[in-house]
Amino acid sequence: MSSSTTHPLVGSYLRDLELLLHGVEAGERAEVLAGVREHLDGTLAPGADDTAVLAALDELGSPQAIADEAYAGRPATPPASPPRPGAMSRAWVPVTVGVLLGLALLVTVLVIGSLGSYATSDGLSSDGTTVVDPEVQFTSPGPGGVVIGLLASWFFWVPATILTLASPLWTNRQKVTLCLLTPLALVALVALPTIGWQSSHTELGINLGAWTSLALVLLGGGVLVWRLCRAAARKTAP
Known part of the structure; x- marks a missing residue:
């Protein structure tokens, strides 16, 4: 039986989340994605149908909400100063x-x-x-x-x-x-x-x-x- 994380809806969810986490360090981004996969594997049975997958994703929250949590507490990146004129x-x-x-x-x-x-x-x-x-x-x-x-x-x-x-x-x-x-x-x-x-x-x-x-x-x-x-x-x- 295939893993629940191979479901097309889960794959699309993880891709969207990865794009939203582009500003996070690579190690932290991988940790967040691994946590989401682990949660879905524990929630969904292998071969779960679309209805069950959608319910699990709704319970997990939108990719934007998870990305916002990952960014929360991080120091704001100061705006780049304009280059010094020659x-x-x-x-x-x-x-x-x-x-x-x-x-x-x-x-x-x-x-x-x-x-x-x-x-x-x-x-x-x-x-x-x-x-x-x-x-x-x-x-x-x-x-x-x-x-x-x-x-x-x-x-x-x-x-x-x-x-x-x-x-x-x-x-x-x-x-x-x-x-x-x-x-x-x-x-x-x-x-x-x-x-x-x-x-x-x-x-x-x-x-x-x-x-x-x-x-x-x-x-x-x-x-x-x-x-x-x-x-x-x-x-x-x-």
Whole structure:
């Protein structure tokens, strides 16, 4: 004759109970299940029918009730503390990046401003009496100026780039923008006055290009750095 614990209703009951006891230590869980089997073996006769099995299970109580008794008195598991944010997610990162990039932009303006120059001279006609348009001589910093500007801003731009790339506070697109801002600013400071001179060969053309590049670098670049670093600061951990 088969054991009463092999009955399908008993098997289903024990499986449900085992699932409910998943948070109990393995030894204690096995002890509870063994106690239930022993009780049913002592209560039910071998080959008991469904009615007798259901009556025995009702007397024993629901699997949830037995599981609640097993959990009773156990110390509550404290909620897991959130993972400590990494150093690159802290508030000092966007502040430092903003200051470093601001200094890098300022250095580029000062360096390119010192390398570029122009001079005007009064023009005379061939007879030496009639004044014609003054001649403008422009010295562009050229590609060498971009290299010198990068070297001069190196101590600000490189640390800012490293911090930006290492921090999760910016998206990939924002990181590319921040990292390329200083080189692009140098290109603008060199190219726009040169384009102004080549297109007009006048003092006005040079100044227009120079002031436009200054506005783009100091105002446009400064506002861009401020907005991106401010957005990153809102994501930081205290």
